[in-house]
Amino acid sequence: MKILFIEPSYYTSSGLEKAALYKDSMRGAYYLSLTLPHLAALTPADIEVEIAFEVCEDLENDYDLASYDLIGITCQTVHFRRVLELAKRFRELGVPVVVGGPATIEDNHRLVPVLARFCTSVVVGEAEEVWPQFLDDFRSGTPKKVYRSGREAPVAGFPIPRFELVNFDYLAKPHVLPAMASRGCPRNCSFCSEFLYGRWRLRPVDEVVTELAAYKSRFGIPRVAFRDDDFMVHPRRSMELLEKIRDLEIEWSCQTDLNLSRHREVAEMAVRAGMKSVSFGLESIEVENLESARKRFFSIPEAEELLHFLHGNGVETQVNIIFGFDGDTPEVFDRTVDFVLRNRVSLFFPSILFPIPGTPVYEQLLKENRIIDLHPPGDLDPLVVNFIPKHLTAEQLVSGFLHAKERFYRERRDPVFWLEAENNIWGTTSAAGVAC
Secondary structure, eight states, X not given: OEEXXXXXXXXXXXXXXXXXXXXXXXXXXXXXXXXXXXXXXXXXXXXXXXXXXGGGXXXXXXXXXXXXXXXXXXXXXXXXXHHHHHHHHHHHHTOOEEEESXXXXXXXXXXXXXXXHHSSEEXXXXXXXXXXXXXXXXXXXXXXXXXXXXXXXXXXSOOOOOGGGSOGGGEESSOOEEEOSEESOXXXXXXXXXXXXXXXXEOOHHHHHHHHHHHHHHHOOOEEEEOXXXXXXXXXXXXXXXXXXXXXXXXXXXXXXXXXXXXXHHHHHHHHTTEEEEEXXXXXXXXXXXXXXXXXXXXXXXXXXXXXXXXXXXXXXXXXXXXXXXXXXXXXXHHHHHHHHHTTOXXXXXXXXXXXXXXXXXXXXXXXXXXXXXXXXXXXXXXXXXXXXXXXXXHHHHHHHHHHHHHHHHHOSOOOOSSSOOSOXXXXXXXXXXXX
16 A cells, blocks of 8 residues: 655745746755654554655656555645645546645634545544544545544654655755644634644653654754744743753754743753754734733743843844734834844744634634635735724735835844744644644
C-alpha cells in the first residue's frame, strides 16, 4: 500500500501560490509544518509513505498521482478552494482521498459536509485518535465518510517525525525543523480560535528533549522552530525544559506571550539555552484593546522592557499586531510603528482583524449587526474587511494597515539576523495537532 500526503498550495489575490520553477523557489524551511512528518510517523511501517509540499513542488508533473492507493491532504481554511480542486482531480483518477486539518473544526464544522461530497473520508479531530481506525477500515474496504475523534489525544509517546521523507533540496538554507512541546493554549483571547481545537496539554519534558537530540543526530539539523502557540507560558516547567535544551547546543525560535516580561529568570535562561528569535502576539498598544482582547497578563511598559532586554542579548524579536479593534482610531497606525521602532523590533507583522466564527469577537460583532458577510473559504486576501469598524472606515483601516507596514520597513534600524530572511517564521501552516 502506498500513500501520498499533501500539504496543498492556496489561492491569493494573484492566483494559486505556485512558483513557475519549483526547484528555484526554495520554500523557506521556517515554513515547514510538523503535520505531515508527524502523520507519516503514525502510519504503520508496512505502508509506503511520501510527502509533497505543493507550494514548492509540482504535483502534476513530478508525481504519478494515479499510482497511489490513497492520498491524504491536510487542509486549513485558506487551502479549501485548492483542496476541492485536487479532490476532484484525484476522483477522476480513481484514487481515494482522505482530508483532515483545521478546516474541519472551524465555523462549527461547516466545511465538513462539503469536503465529504468530494473526498472518500473526512477526519475531524486529532490524528492520533482516529488515524489507526481509518487505516484499518480503509484496508478492509469499509471506510466511513466522516471520522470524529471522541476525546483529546494524549500528548505523550509520540514517534520521531519522519523528516527523512522531506525533500530538503526544495527548502532554503539554513534548514530549520519544527518541534512541539505542548498542544493548545492556556489563554482565552477573545479574537483567537485556538480553543476550538482542545485544551492546553504539555508533552513530557524528557520526550521533547529526546526528540530534539534526534533532530540533531539523525538529521544533522541543530536549528528548531517551536510551533507551540505559547512556548514559555508555564514558568517552572519552562525552566526545566530550557535547562535541558541548553545542553543540546541548538539554536531555536518560538512564539510566546508577553507574560514573559514578568518572569525575567525564564527569559534569561531562554537566552542561555539558545533562543535566537521570538514572536510575540502583542496585538495592540491600546490598553482598551488589550482589555477587550483579554490580554491582561502584561502591561505595555513591561513589554517594552522585555523587548529591549532581548535585543540587547542578541535575540531577534517579532511583534504581531491586529488593527481594527474597537479602541483603534486613525492615530493608532503611526503610534504603533513608533512603538515597534522604539523597541528595536526586527520583524513587524500587522494584520487586519478577521472575526472568526465561534470566537467572542465574532459573537459580539454579530450581536451588534457589524458583520458584513462570511469570508469566502480559501480566499487569502489580507485586505478584506468583513465587519464595520467602530472608529474607522474600512478604507481607513486598509490604508492605515498598508501605511504602517510600509513605514516600518522603510525606517527600521534592526533588520533580521538569525536566518537572514525577511519572513514570518510561522508562515501559513500550523503545528501537528489536528488530523492529517
